[in-house]
Amino acid sequence: MAQRIDVKDLNIYYGDFLAVQDVSMTVEPKSVTAFIGPSGCGKSTFLRTLNRMHEVIPGARVEGKVELEGVDLYGADVDPVAVRRTVGMVFQRPNPFPTMSIRDNVLAGVKLNNRRISKADAEDLVESSLRGANLWNEVKDRLEKPGSGLSGGQQQRLCIARAIAVKPQVLLMDEPCSALDPISTIAIEDLIGDLKQEYTIVIVTHNMQQAARVSDRTAFFNIAGTGKPGKLIEMDDTATIFSSPAEKSTEDYVSGRFG
Amino acid sequence: MAQRIDVKDLNIYYGDFLAVQDVSMTVEPKSVTAFIGPSGCGKSTFLRTLNRMHEVIPGARVEGKVELEGVDLYGADVDPVAVRRTVGMVFQRPNPFPTMSIRDNVLAGVKLNNRRISKADAEDLVESSLRGANLWNEVKDRLEKPGSGLSGGQQQRLCIARAIAVKPQVLLMDEPCSALDPISTIAIEDLIGDLKQEYTIVIVTHNMQQAARVSDRTAFFNIAGTGKPGKLIEMDDTATIFSSPAEKSTEDYVSGRFG
Amino acid sequence: SDPEPAGGETAGSDTGESMAAEGGLSGELSGGGASSQEAAMNAWRAGFQQANPDATINYDPVGSGGGRTGFGDGSYAFAGSDAALDEEEMAAAEAQCGEGGVIQFPGYVSPIAIAFNLDGVDSLNMSPETIANVFLGEITTWNDEAIAADNPDAELPDTAITVVHRSDESGTTENFEEYLYTVAPDTWTEEPSGVWPVDGQESAQGTSGVIGAAQAGQGTITYADASQVADLGTVAVGVGSDFVSYSAEAAAEVVAQSPRVEGTGEYVYTIELQRDIEGTYPVVLVSYTLACGTYADEAQAELVKGFVSYIASEEGQEAAAAAAGSAPLSDTIRQAVQPGIDAIAAG
Amino acid sequence: MTATTPHVPTAESTALVRARLSVVDTGRKRKDVTMTVLIWGAFLVAMAPLVSLLWTVTTNGLGRISMDFLTLSMRNVFGGDPNGGIYHAIVGTLIITGLAALISVPIGILTAIYLVEYGRGWLARSVTFFVDVMTGIPSIVAGLFAVALFTLIVGPEARFGFIGAVALSVLMIPVVVRSCEEMLKLVPNELREAAYALGVPKWLTVVKVVLRTSVAGLTTGVLLAVARVIGETAPLLVAVGVTDSINMNPFEGRMMTLPVFAYRQYSQGQAPCPGGESATCVPDIAIQNAWGAALTLIVIVLALNLVGRLVNRWFAPKLR
Amino acid sequence: MSITDSPPTVGSRAVRRRSSDRGFNRVFRWIAVGSGVLILAVLAAVALFLLWQAWPAITASPDELSAAVPRYPEDTSLIAYVGPLVFGTLLAAVLALGVATPLAMGVALFISHYAPRRIAQFLGYLVDLLAAVPSVIYGLWGFFVLAPAVVPVWEWLNQYLGWFPLFAGTPSPTGRVLATVGIVLAVMILPIITAVSREVFLQTPKLHEEAALALGATRWELVRTAVLPFGRSGVISAAMLGLGRALGETMAVLMILSPGYLYSFHILESAQQQTIAAYIALDFPESSGLAVNTLIATGLVLFVITLAVNMGARAIVARRKDFSGAN
C-alpha cells in the first residue's frame, strides 16, 4: 500500500510571494518522516503540495515535480481529486463534519462521493477504520452521536479514522497534536507508530520531542526572516538530526537555542 | 512601580466546570515568572484571573484571593477597569486595532483615560513607549500608517508598546511569541529582559527553552486528563525547575517525555 | 337585499331571484377601471354570480385611465370609467370591438358630498360662489361672512379651514371641478382635468384617504363619494335660490334631466350634465360602463351580455343603490342602450 | 538567573495600590453610564412604534378573526355584509409567494454559491454590485416589468398569479443572494478542506458539506426574503389583478393576496347601511376586514419564522 | 511540467483523472455562474424595459408632455419636472436614514453588547420579525395611528424650533406630512439596519475586544475603540440597504403623505414634497399613453439614483479599506 514520494526542485508561491524555495527530498514508504522548523518556514505549505491541497488556496502554485512511485502528481492527466484520495491528510485542528454522526464521519469519504456501499461493508469499514485509529472501544456504543461531541483527542483520532477509511497510500499530518492535551497526544503518537506498518506517514510538528519520539527521518526547514522563502536545511535519520546534525542552524534549533 | 502578586487558594470555574484548582503562589516584583505546562492545563485561564480578564468570558468565575501588594483584586471596592490598567496584558496573537494608525494604537489606552493629553506629551509618550518596546527605529517614519501593516513580530511589539504606554505595574503575556518567526521571537525575548527592570512580568510559554532563557522563576501546571482541573504542580527558581525539580511529572515534562 | 354568505368558489347559493332566467351562464370574465364603481361593482358581481353560480366576474379597480386603456387594447372585456371615452380612445375601442361597436352608458351615478369636520356642526348651506372660494383657499375660516350669511342659525367657530383634496388623478375630482367651473365660472377659472389645480393644500389618496384625513383634523373640508362620508357634516349646495342636500334621488334627477351628447355611436350614451336645474343635486359623479357589441368568443359574449344587462337592469341599479348609495339609472337611458346590450354576440 | 530578594508589601505601597485600584474616574464612569442609558433608551424608543404597530393590528384585527373569516372567500359578499372571509387571499398569498420562492431560491442560492465558492474577477464583482442595485428596484417597477414581459409573451389580457410571482422574484432574488452569501461564508474553510482531503470533488463538497452545514442559515435567509415580498401590494395589483373568488391556478385567472385585499378593503371605506348598523350591515366592515387580513398576514409571517426556527434547530450542526 | 515516462504502477493508476467527476464539476460550476449571469440579465432587462418605456417621454417636447400629463406644467422640461420628485425622494430617505441609523446602531449595540445574554437572542429574533411587517400595514398604522398622534409634537416643534428651515412653515392639522413619513420609513428600515449591524458588531474579533479591555476600557470605551471602528463599513452597508428600501418604498408613503411638488424643506407642512415611488403608484391608475411613459421615466430616474447611491456607498467603504477590520 505505502508508496514513496520524490520531490524535485520544488518552488511554492502564493501569488508572487515565494514561500518555499527549491526543495528536493525523498520520503520513504512505511516510515514516519517528520518536518520541523520555526513558525512560518513553510512546513504546512510544503506538506500541502504533496497532495495538491495547496491548490485550494487562491493564487497558490508550484514549480517543480512531486512524484508518487514515479508518477508526477502534477502531470496533465492526473486528477487532483484522485491525488487526494491516494494521499490523505489530517489537520492541525480536528475538523469532524459537525452535521454528521461518528459513523457518517468515518464513511464521509465514501458517502460524500456518492459511492454505493452495502450496509455490511459499511459496518466493517467503520469498525476497521475506528480500530485502526484506536478509537473503536471508546465510541462503539455511540456511533450515531455527532462527532463534534467527542473530546479534542478523540475528534482528532476520528479524523484519522476518516482519512484511513478511504484507504490512502500516504498520510500527511499537519501538527496533529498541537491542539490536544498530553494524554490524547500520547494516544495519537502510539497510533502513528501502528499506522506506519501500512502507510507512508509525513508529520509536521512544532514539538521536537515529538519528532524524536515518533519519526524515522526528520527534515529541518528554516527561514532567513519575514518575507524570505522557507528552505529545507537538511534531512536525515532522526537520530542523526538530533545528535549530530550537519548544519549549525539545525543544531541551534534542536537544542532550543531559538524558535 | 513593579508590585508583588499573592494568589491564595484560587479555584477557577467556567460555569460548572472547574478548570483550575487550588492554586497558591507568589509572583515577585521586577522579575519574570514563566508558566509552563501542557496544552489545556489552565495556564491562560489562570493568567487572566490576575487582571480579571476572565470576567469577560461568560460564566467564568473564581473562588479565592488574588492580592496585589496586599490589596485583594476581587475586593468590593476594586474597579475591574482600574485593575486592568494596573495589570496590563499582551496576547498570543498580536492584536493592534486595525482601524488605527501606529501612533493611535500606542495612545489607545492613554486616550481612554486622559482625552486631553497635550500634543507634545503624546509625542513623547509614543516615542518612549515604542522605544521601550524596541520598535521605534522601525516605525518612526510611518507612525500614521495602519498598525495592521506591520509584520507579526512588529505587531506584537506594538501591542507591548500599547500596554506599557498606560504605565501598568505588572505585565502579563500569554504565549507572546508563539505566532512569531524566530527573529521576532528573539527580539521579544530581549525586550522582556529589558522590561523586567521596571515591571513585574508573567509570561506563559509552550517553549521550555524560552522559559529557561527569559524567566527567573517558573511555575509548572499540569492536568490529569481531559475534563479534569488543571493544577499548579510546583513553582521554583527556573534553574531548579529545569535541573532538579521536586516532582516526577515536572521532570518528565521539562525533559520532553510528554507534551 | 340580504347578501348571501360566501363560500368556496361555487358556494354562492342559488337564490338569484328574478335572474333565474339567465341562470345558466358559466366561465370567467374580467374587467377593470374606475375605483369609484368598486362598491357598486361588488354588488353587481355578487348579484350576477348568485344567479349564475358557475360564473365568476372580476373587476380590477385600477382606475379609469387603466380601465380605458385596458378596454382599448383588449385586456378588459368590460370597463368602468369616470369619463366618457375621448375620440382617440373611442377609435381604439372601436377597432378592438369590431363591427358590433362600443356600448357606453352611465351605469353608475353617485352624488358627491361636500363634507366637513367641524365640532358641533352637522350641516351647512353654501352657495356655489362660496364653495368655489372655500376650495380655492380664498375663504380661510369657518366664521367667514360668506358662510355666515347663508347660515344665520349656525354657530360658526373661527377655526381655520383646511381643504383636503384627492392627491391622485380622479373622476371625483374631475366632476367636482366641472361643477365649480360651470356654476362659478368667474371664481373657478381652471379647466377641469381630474387633477386638483390648487397648490399647497392638504390632500390624500383615494376616497377613503380624503375621508380619513378629513376625520383626522379639525376644520377640514373635502369632497367625496356621498356613500363614504360617514359621520362628517355635509354641505347643502345652492341651486338657484334653494339649498339642496345630497340624496340619490336628487342626483338621479340631474342625470335624468340632462341631455345626451349628440353625434356619437348608436349605443354610446354620453350625457351632458346640466348643473343648474332647480331641485336637483348637481354635484354628481357620472361613471360609465363600457362594453363591446362583438366578442371573439361565444361564451365571453354571453357572459358580458348577461352581466351588462344586469348592470343596466332595474334590479341591478337598485342593488348598487343599496350597496353604494348610487342614483338609479333612468328608464330613458336604459331603454336607449338595452337593444345594444341584447345584440352582444360573438363574431 | 538572579535569585530575587523577597519583596514585602509596605503599608504605603498597599495604600498606593488600593488608591489606584479603587479609583473611580468619575468622568469616564459618568460617560459609561450615560451611554448605557442612551443605548437602553435607543432600544426602548425603537421598540415603541413597533409595539404600537403590533398592538394596533392585533386589537383592530382580532375582533374580525373567526373560523368563517379564515375559511370563506368574499365571493358574493358586498356592501356592509359582515360575512365572507379571506380564504381566497390566504391561498393566493401562499401560492404566489411560494412560486416566487420557487423561482428565487435556486437562482439566489446558486448565485450565492458562485460568489462564495467560485467568484473571482470582474464577473463576481459586477454580480455583487448589481445585486445591491437590484435591492433598490422600486416594487411597482418590478410589477410593471413583469406585466410588460408577459404582454410580449401571451398578450395584453394576461393577468395571472405567475406574473405576480415573477414580479416578486425580481424583488426577492437579491435578498436571497445577499443573505445566503453571508451564511455560506460562515461555513468554516476547515470543513471544505476536510472534504477535499478525502478526495471529494468540489461540487460534491459544496452540495454535501457546505450546503448541508449551512442549511439552517440558508433557511433563515430564505425566510427573510420571503418576508420581504409577502407583503407586497403595488406590483401584484398591476400584475395579478384582484378577485373575490378562490383560484388555485396560478397560470390562469386573477388571484387575491392578503396585502392587496387589505389595501382594497381600506380603500373601500364606509358601506352605506340605510337602517344603521345591524347584524347584516356593518358600515365599517371593510376596514375591519383590512385589519383582519393584516393580522392574518403578520401571523403567517410569524408562523413561517417559527418554522424557520424549527428547521434551524433540526439541521443546525450539532455541537454537543 | 511534463508527463512522466516511468512505467505505470498501482499509484499512477490511482491518481489518473476520472472524467465523470470533472464533468460534473464543470457542469455545477457553470450552473452557478449561469445563475449569476441570469441575475445580470434580469437587471439588464429591467433597465432596458425602463429605458424603452421611458423613451417616448424623454424624447417628447414639453408641449406634448403637458398635453398628455394632467399634472404637467407648461413649458417645463422633463428634468425640471422630475427635479422636485427627486428632491422629495431624497429628503424623505435622508430623514428616514437620519432617524433610523443612530437608533438602529443603538439597538444593535444593545443586543450585541448590552442586553443580558439570555434575552439578547430573543430580541434579535423579534427585530428580524419586524423586518417582515408588510408595508401596507405600516401604511394603515401610519395613517390611522401615527399621523394623528404626532400633530401636537409637530406643532410644538414648529412653535419653538420654527427658525430651523426643516420645521418652518404652517404645520399640517392632520399630521400627514413628510416628517411623519420619515418616521414611518425609519421604523420600516430600522429592523433591516439593526439586523445587519448587529451581525457585524457580533463579529468584532474577540482579539480586539480583549485588547481594549486589557487596556482598562469601560464597556462604552470598548465599543468605541473596538466595536464601532470594526463595524463601520458594515454599518454603512446596512444603512445603504435601508436607504435602498426607503428610496423605493411605495405603499406607506402613498397612504400617509399629503403630497406636493415643490423644492421645499418644510417637512411639517403639507403639500410640499412627493417621492418618486409613491408618485408612480399614485398616478399610474389614471394614466395612459405618454403619461405612463412619463411615469416610467421617473422610475428610471429612481433606478439611477439607487445605482448612484450604491456606487457611492461602495466608494466610501473602499476608501476606508486600508483601515478596515477585515485583514
Ligand SMILES: Nc1ncnc2c1ncn2[C@@H]1O[C@H](COP(=O)(O)OP(=O)(O)OP(=O)(O)O)[C@@H](O)[C@H]1O
Ligand atoms: N494562504 C496564504 N496566502 C499567502 N501567504 C501564505 C498563506 N499561507 C501561508 N502563507 C505564508 O507562507 C509562509 C509559510 O507559511 P506556513 O503556514 O507554511 O508556515 P509553517 O511552517 O506551517 O508555520 P506554522 O508552524 O506556524 O504552521 C509564511 O510566510 C506565510 O505567511
Ligand SMILES: Nc1ncnc2c1ncn2[C@@H]1O[C@H](COP(=O)(O)OP(=O)(O)OP(=O)(O)O)[C@@H](O)[C@H]1O
Ligand atoms: N471560554 C471557555 N469556556 C469553557 N471552558 C474553557 C474556556 N476556555 C478554556 N476552557 C477550558 O479550560 C481549560 C484550560 O484552558 P486554557 O486555555 O487555560 O489552557 P492553556 O493551558 O492555556 O492551554 P494552551 O496551552 O493550549 O493555551 C481547558 O480544559 C479548556 O477547555
Ligand SMILES: [Mg+2]
Ligand atoms: Mg503550519
Ligand SMILES: [Mg+2]
Ligand atoms: Mg493558553
Ligand SMILES: O=P([O-])([O-])[O-]
Ligand atoms: O373614481 P375615482 O377614485 O377616480 O374618483
